[in-house]
Amino acid sequence: MKRIGIDVGGTNTDAVLIDGTEVRHWVKTATTEDVLGGIKSALGQLVRETGPRMAGGLDAVVIGTTHFTNAVVERRGLERIGALRIGLPASASLPPFVEWPQDLAALVQGVTVMVAGGHEYDGRPLVPLDRPAIRDAAKRMADAGLTSIGITSIFSPLTAECEEEAARIVQEENPGAGITLSHHLGRIGLLERENVTLLNAALQGLARRTTSAFTEALRQSGLDAPLYLSQNDGTIMRAEVAGRFPVYSFASGPTNSMRGAAHLSGLANGVVVDVGGTTTDVGYLKDGYPREANAAVTIGGVRTLFRMPDLLSIGLGGGSEIAGDGSRIGPKSVGFRLTTKSIAFGGDTLTATDIAVAAGRTSLGRPQYLAHLDRDFVSGLMVRMAGMIAEAVDRMKTEAGEVKLLAVGGGSFLIPDQLEGCSEIIRVPHYPVANAVGAAIAQASGEVDQIYSGVAHEAAIEQAEQEAERRALEAGATRTSLRLAELEDIPLSYLPGNARRVRARVIGDIGAD
Amino acid sequence: MFRMIEADELDKLATGAWILGTGGGGSPYLAYLNLRKLYAEGARVSLMDPLALGDDDLVAVVSNMGAPLVGQERLADPDLAARPVRMMEEYLGRRFRAVMSIEIGGGNAFQPLMVAAKTGLPVVDADAMGRAFPEAQMTSFAIADLKPYPLTLADVRENEVIVARAASWKWMERLSRKACVEVGSIAATCKAPRTGAEVKRHAILHTTTQAMALGRAVHDARARHDDPVAATLEAARGKLVFRGKIADVERRTTEGFLRGSARILGLDADKGARFEVAFQNEFVVAWRDGKVFVTSPDLICLLDSVSGEAIGTESLRYGQRVSVVALPAPKILRTPKGLAHVGPRAFGYDLDYASVFEGEMA
Numbered sequence: 001m002k003r004i005g006i007d008v009g010g011t012n013t014d015a016v017l018i019d020g021t022e023v024r025h026w027v028k029t030a031t032t033e034d035v036l037g038g039i040k041s042a043l044g045q046l047v048r049e050t051g052p053r054m055a056g057g058l059d060a061v062v063i064g065t066t067h068f069t070n071a072v073v074e075r076r077g078l079e080r081i082g083a084l085r086i087g088l089p090a091s092a093s094l095p096p097f098v099e100w101p102q103d104l105a106a107l108v109q110g111v112t113v114m115v116a117g118g119h120e121y122d123g124r125p126l127v128p129l130d131r132p133a134i135r136d137a138a139k140r141m142a143d144a145g146l147t148s149i150g151i152t153s154i155f156s157p158l159t160a161e162c163e164e165e166a167a168r169i170v171q172e173e174n175p176g177a178g179i180t181l182s183h184h185l186g187r188i189g190l191l192e193r194e195n196v197t198l199l200n201a202a203l204q205g206l207a208r209r210t211t212s213a214f215t216e217a218l219r220q221s222g223l224d225a226p227l228y229l230s231q232n233d234g235t236i237m238r239a240e241v242a243g244r245f246p247v248y249s250f251a252s253g254p255t256n257s258m259r260g261a262a263h264l265s266g267l268a269n270g271v272v273v274d275v276g277g278t279t280t281d282v283g284y285l286k287d288g289y290p291r292e293a294n295a296a297v298t299i300g301g302v303r304t305l306f307r308m309p310d311l312l313s314i315g316l317g318g319g320s321e322i323a324g325d326g327s328r329i330g331p332k333s334v335g336f337r338l339t340t341k342s343i344a345f346g347g348d349t350l351t352a353t354d355i356a357v358a359a360g361r362t363s364l365g366r367p368q369y370l371a372h373l374d375r376d377f378v379s380g381l382m383v384r385m386a387g388m389i390a391e392a393v394d395r396m397k398t399e400a401g402e403v404k405l406l407a408v409g410g411g412s413f414l415i416p417d418q419l420e421g422c423s424e425i426i427r428v429p430h431y432p433v434a435n436a437v438g439a440a441i442a443q444a445s446g447e448v449d450q451i452y453s454g455v456a457h458e459a460a461i462e463q464a465e466q467e468a469e470r471r472a473l474e475a476g477a478t479r480t481s482l483r484l485a486e487l488e489d490i491p492l493s494y495l496p497g498n499a500r501r502v503r504a505r506v507i508g509d510i511g512a513d
Numbered sequence: 514m515f516r517m518i519e520a521d522e523l524d525k526l527a528t529g530a531w532i533l534g535t536g537g538g539g540s541p542y543l544a545y546l547n548l549r550k551l552y553a554e555g556a557r558v559s560l561m562d563p564l565a566l567g568d569d570d571l572v573a574v575v576s577n578m579g580a581p582l583v584g585q586e587r588l589a590d591p592d593l594a595a596r597p598v599r600m601m602e603e604y605l606g607r608r609f610r611a612v613m614s615i616e617i618g619g620g621n622a623f624q625p626l627m628v629a630a631k632t633g634l635p636v637v638d639a640d641a642m643g644r645a646f647p648e649a650q651m652t653s654f655a656i657a658d659l660k661p662y663p664l665t666l667a668d669v670r671e672n673e674v675i676v677a678r679a680a681s682w683k684w685m686e687r688l689s690r691k692a693c694v695e696v697g698s699i700a701a702t703c704k705a706p707r708t709g710a711e712v713k714r715h716a717i718l719h720t721t722t723q724a725m726a727l728g729r730a731v732h733d734a735r736a737r738h739d740d741p742v743a744a745t746l747e748a749a750r751g752k753l754v755f756r757g758k759i760a761d762v763e764r765r766t767t768e769g770f771l772r773g774s775a776r777i778l779g780l781d782a783d784k785g786a787r788f789e790v791a792f793q794n795e796f797v798v799a800w801r802d803g804k805v806f807v808t809s810p811d812l813i814c815l816l817d818s819v820s821g822e823a824i825g826t827e828s829l830r831y832g833q834r835v836s837v838v839a840l841p842a843p844k845i846l847r848t849p850k851g852l853a854h855v856g857p858r859a860f861g862y863d864l865d866y867a868s869v870f871e872g873e874m875a
Contacts, residue, residue, distance in 0.1 A: 090669045091588040093547050120697040121583050127670060154586045190586045191543070284832070291832055310832065395780065395834060397758065451582070490827065491765050501582070 005440025013038035064439035072300035082141035087118035087154035101301035113137035118154030138173035150201035152182035187449035207246035235445035256438030270404035275411035318411030446471025453499035477508030514565035529728030530622030537795035538619015538645030539581035566709030570610035579699035591627035597703035613637035618645030643843035650682035668696035741821025810842035
């Protein structure tokens with residue numbers, strides 16, 4: 001299995017070639033304004049440096065990008081959309097776009113309509129679906145020249161009937177319009193699911209242009225391999241699926257970096273400690289995937305249903321400034337100016353990196369610039385920094401006992417070879433490109449989050465698993481590699497009929513069966 | 514005796530009410546959004562000191578009844594909240610002087626505010642639980658043996674129900690719960706109306722103001738980068754009973770309630786210790802190293818150790834870092850009669866009431 005993983009970051013575009021489990025080669029180039037240029041130059045350099053034989057037998061190219069997140073955050077490349085909510089007379093007081101930042105709503109909101117319809121939690125219709133009102137709304141949206149429509153119906157994750165019927169009517173009145181249906185995107189939680197649907201609709205044009213540009217960049221680089229984009233849960237989707245569901249790529253960065261650390265170390269469980277220039281991020285890997293945080297994620301000021309890895313950040317990094325008397329470590333950092341400001345590089349600011357240089361922990365800079373430092377002063381500070389990391393690791397632990405620590409990031413020399421609470425410190429090779437490696441090794445997944453009532457417990461779980469499998473196959477997984485990665489089964493209060501919410505996630509390797 | 518609730522007090526009320534929900538009561542977020550929107554449109558709500566009520570004044574006691582999960586799809590709606598209040602006025606042939614909440618914990622803290630914004634009635638600064646509880650007989654009004662009926666209930670369609678009489682509070686809970694389930698497990702209700710004299714004597718007073726003060730303390734602490742958990746303890750005269758990480762969560766539904774428990778492993782000063790907390794929608798009993806430590810009616814709240822945000826029983830997850838906080842229960846709930854309604858036995862635990870505040874409160 002030969003793959004290229006590409007991470008398009010704010011500063012750098014990294015590309016890595018992996019063969020089986022081995023990293024064969026990696027390159028780092030500057031990210032360009034148009035994104036495409038950076039990808040082309042990274043791929044070009046990778047192809048040049050590894051030779052033309054590489055391009056043959058390539059199984060996949062996976063791109064991890066913050067492009068769509070940034071489009072929302074920076075309010076650019078978004079289109080005006082039609083928003084249709086089905087569910088009146090319920091939820092009328094909180095219409096679509098209700099808690100969006102005003103500037104974003106002003107940019108995206110075209111024609112917004114609420115009509116009668118929707119379902120109850122047990123699958124009964126809430127009220128009859130108002131088809132004439134939907135047709136009328138579809139006409140108004142078409143007349144306004146809107147070509148991307150987001151449709152959300154009450155309890156659609158349970159029963160998609162209303163959304164599908166509405167999509168048929170919209171298609172008749174507005175042929176060729178792109179339609180996003182909320183039940184494809186989300187869980188229970190009307191406003192958050194609708195927000196994601198509307199964002200997805202607003203990104204349709206940009207997503208189509210971007211994914212075809214990515215495909216073009218591949219072609220121009222002479223690579224003939226299927227293209228995938230990485231998603232926020234550490235898995236990937238086909239480029240054509242990404243073109244329809246750009247929101248799935250939101251928040252994929254930290255996940256890729258933790259997944260990359262897992263792969264490079266060969267470990268599926270442990271704590272990943274990523275020491276950067278300013279902060280240290282601590283997260284836990286469970287069965288090869290990051291443990292997720294509980295809180296809802298806000299993108300560009302809009303509440304969504306996405307989950308992020310559960311990370312604890314502390315103000316300690318290679319650039320952390322240290323008080324002359326050693327009384328204070330961080331949280332201020334010299335950041336990207338490390339190579340001009342810190343003493344080991346001829347600067348005048350004492351940093352964590354200087355202490356590590358003086359302690360002989362890294363070959364960076366010039367140790368002779370630090371000869372004046374007292375040995376006990378240096379070792380005392382190293383112990384305190386190790387203590388800060390140990391405390392963060394301990395806070396994130398969910399079970400007593402020792403864990404394996406995976407050290408990544410440019411400042412990982414601050415992590416000592418032995419740390420309280422850790423059985424082993426594993427220094428991950430190729431740590432500067434863990435993120436691109438994470439993209440390259442990603443698998444395909446399918447997820448279901450649904451309420452079942454009046455169904456036997458086992459039947460509910462089986463149905464959820466089957467639907468998750470179907471979605472994983474659609475995302476590009478091979479049937480033979482499918483496995484159930486997560487199963488959450490929550491009984492619900494105040495509901496009769498053994499109502500339960502089942503969340504299932506199935507993952508599998510990408511490729512052809 | 515009257516004052517206008519300011520726009521910037523609404524998010525404080527949401528934070529405070531969610532903490533007082535002790536894991537249940539439903540998140541106030543959507544009801545809060547409604548209020549924020551109504552305020553942006555020019556509505557204002559007045560808060561009334563209960564002591565300003567005349568003895569014969571009639572007070573509407575309102576609640577949003579149903580499953581919190583259904584409330585995430587069929588969203589809180591001020592017009593719907595006001596309907597059972599108008600139904601009750603029509604049924605009784607009398608006008609209300611003011612409106613109050615049945616429970617200050619969770620989303621119902623905002624129910625009277627939504628009604629007030631639509632009807633112009635003032636909101637009485639009081640409730641009948643001082644927290645959240647799962648059932649209708651778990652109120653200070655039931656403990657005082659006040660009349661449990663009539664009750665009006667409305668759903669978002671044209672369905673309206675009046676329970677004219679019920680043999681007891683428990684019967685009222687059964688009858689109204691049945692109707693609520695039938696209309697989709699969410700409905701707006703107006704409970705048995707109370708006179709001004711009854712509110713002054715039997716309600717739990719000034720809880721809206723307390724919830725706002727609690728929320729303000731948390732927000733201020735966050736803004737100052739201070740510990741919001743410590744701010745909660747100070748503002749609500751509470752005690753930190755445990756700090757740790759959730760190691761295991763077990764849930765099941767019986768008779769429509771979410772029951773279960775969470776095991777927590779100690780951190781910081783509690784390192785090496787184990788804690789367990791059981792819930793029936795709300796947190797009910799907590800054990801430390803196998804010994805009963807706190808029980809209902811004391812408020813057992815699980816807060817995110819970093820943000821101070823309350824965590825609901827439906828969103829407990831393995832790995833969360835939590836601070837378990839106990840807040841003192843209102844006095845009426847701690848009387849022998851009160852404990853019969855809301856003590857551990859009322860939730861099926863053969864245990865005596867245990868408090869970490871023993872001997873500290875009059």
